[in-house]
Amino acid sequence: MSGTSVRSMLRSPFVILVGVVLTWFIAAFLVWPNANVLIATFFPDGSFSGRAAEKLLSSDRAMKSLGNSFMLAAALSITVNIVGIFIVLVTHYFRIRGSRILFLGYATTFIYGGIVLAAGYKFIYGEKGIVTVLLAGMFPGMDAGWFSGFFAVLVVMTFATTTNHMLFVANALKGVDFQTIEAARNMGASTWTILRRIVLPMLKPTLFAATILSFLTGLGALSAPQVLGGREFQTITPMILTFTNSPTSRDLAALLAVILGVATILMLAVMTRLEKGGTYFSLSKVSSRLEKQAITNPLANVLMHAAAYLLFAVYTLPVVLIVLFSFADSAAIQTGQLSLSSLTLENYVRVLTQPSGLRPFIISIVYSALAAVITVGGLLFVARLIQKHQNWLTTLFEYLLHIPWILPSALLALGLIISYDHPNPLVGGAVLTGTTVILLIAFVTVKIPFTLRMLKATFTTVNSSLEEAAAIMGARTLYVFRRILLPIVLPTAAAIAALNFNSLLDDYDTAIFLAHPLFQPLGLIIKANTEGAEGVDGVSNTFVYTVLLMVITGLTMYIVYGRARSRAGRTPQELPPLPAAESSLPATVSSAAP
């Protein structure tokens, strides 16, 4: 598994084909546009200026915000793992009453996020929040502003970003061989030992991938610190956004973004190293399905149930309030005072009867779906090659594919514009600006790093003996891929596609620069209806759009993931019927290498 020489890898025509397409894509859409925008930023007059570094180093605010972002990223990498693993175990490993309901509660993070999520938590724990008022009744001396600063931001972001655990770690958990667990138990291992020595090690690749994403989320934190951070805990992203928008300060934005990007790539390198060399699939030839474990200690059982349901409340309360508030008027939302009698359908009528109607929704759905399918479909091959052949060439490709993590999406978009506003040989002499394709390209590129990380982690947990067996029996590379690998990774691939789709639906940063004027996606319409300094309905419109998006994304998760999950749950790693030898020639198998 570890290490294939470049030469032997390139013997496969399939690898060469994927390699050529990939090289072109990386050159045309990842390296060239971003190199252009960085050169334009750092070498404005053709000579390098160290101005940006100097300015940032001498700014207390920049240094403090940068420090806060890193602190948040580091803390989140730990807390999200703790909470994430706990909810995965509660819903998928231990026998807990009502685990399906719990699952639905924890799954609410799939369908919403951003500023409205932070506002939702503020309704509950903020100065006039329900819980705060309740607590103040019990402890009259308490500080009403207790829920602010680093602590509040960390809490909210921890609960808001366990999505990757719920989807991918839970999927990986299903691949754990139950026989090993039983064997360990027979030898007298405790529940804790089994978890620590058998279950968690198998989940490592997925946990590492989720950890990188948590780190990245922490670094890029925007709305939670703005809403809950208060004066003492502000992060760097708002400053990056302001400077990105100001042509004379764009070098500062780019430098800050590069610092965050490099930190993310370093994190990636560390995790890749940790992941190397392990075996993350069951070695037993007849692995059996994981069965839920009863917690035998009655006290532990009660405590686990209590903690699980407390978390359930934490997860679901903000959603309930957001939905309720979406029926209230702007003033009620902003003062946080909800009276049931004042709830009307007015907000929904206003938003849905705009002249643009459902058109922006449909445009966004089409763009997001296309981008999600193209990204996942294309990277399935790439992720497999990178995971299978570990050499300098695949490592180089892997890092290049993470370029979109380094720059904020507004800069990515600017790079595409300045690179393709004139006929460019990289795309066959076409001009891309002003076409409908350029936004799709941007959507695909921004989703590449996440997709690649998750797919690679999934391929790591696939037992290689299956495809070796198929290869020995003469199956071709593509056939092995289609009939053996794909069915195993498809549930995860579908989940990744769904998450990509959801996150692109309300994109603004990319669309604002690249959207075709006659095909404006939802993000632009939302912005126009929520940010206008003139209107008083902006805030209630924000809530309505959030709820409408929740409906769409919830539906997506159900269609794509809910059903795939129940199927995969029935027959994990089912062996597909093996093919009759179709070809007399020996298969050109890249998989035959040890």
Added chain:
Amino acid sequence: MHKFKTLAVGIVAVLGLAGCGGTPGTASPSSSQASGGSSGETLIVYTNSNGEGRGEWLTEKAAAAGFKIEIVGVGGADATNKLIAEKNNPIADVAFGLNNMYFEQVKAGGAIEPYTPSWADEVDSELGDKSDDKAYWPLVKQAILLGYNSEKFSADKAPKDWTDLWTKDEFKDRYERVTGLGTATSQLVVASILTRYRDDSGDLGISDEGWSQIEQYFQHGSPAVPKTDLFARIAGGEVDMGQMPSSIIPEREKTFKVNVDVVKPSVGVPFAVEQVAIVKGTDKKEEARKFIDWFGGAEFQGEWAQKFNSMPVNEGAVTKAKPEVVEFVNSLKQQDIDWIFVQENIGAWVEKIELEYMT
């Protein structure tokens, strides 16, 4: 193999939706392709002034006047960056709504071209492009004001100027200050304060005293809360005053049930003037000119002012604007600000403030 079927069905569904997505577009009059005749071309119009149904209303009115337009709503800073980034292959034909500061950047970026509209004589040319190029022309003006809760402070107890906010103890922490300088309104407030302390030997053309004022503004203000309107905070008693464009006051007073009066400093108040311009390199120049002649003319500006409570710059339109709006705006003294000086420096000022004073 069910999974493949599901995926296949999914893709088919997406393509089906793509088909549906196209249909309403081709059916709607505003986006169907031009079919000969100069007035048949669809003009792409960038604006930051499309919220609150203004974009739709304008599209409708323009169609009635024989113009097919497609509005692309973009925030002020985004519109500026977008216009400059697209200059080699422009997508827009007309841009409006941006103020002098933004249009000056767009002009410096080489993305708009000079044009003298038919109504040039009806507007005060001092409000538009002050250079000889005359690349952008004024449409609507509004004052950027310091408003306070009149139930908390009587007129004689209220602040007399911005600087009172941080020099007098009773106002400290009672006013809202911005948390970012990305918006035009907040940049105008900063410009209004800083230009009073112009000193060519000072840092970025401002004396130490001026920078100290800005430092105190940020130090003693209560930071704005995202997604929470200043009026909501005034209603909740969190703060009593803050910056506000004149046009938003009446509606918000009603919504949040508060009464707000405005401070009228002796130096006057800054005005934001929304402008219009033709995008350089458009292939529909003739149509764009005709559109601007109609759009900025007294008749349409009057209707616009009537509908959206704005204060038109076109003298012929003022008579059609709401009398109370005209009266209110005319009661304000306009602060004398050297906009060329501001436009040259605002980027650096914003950067310095973001780095050094915003805590």
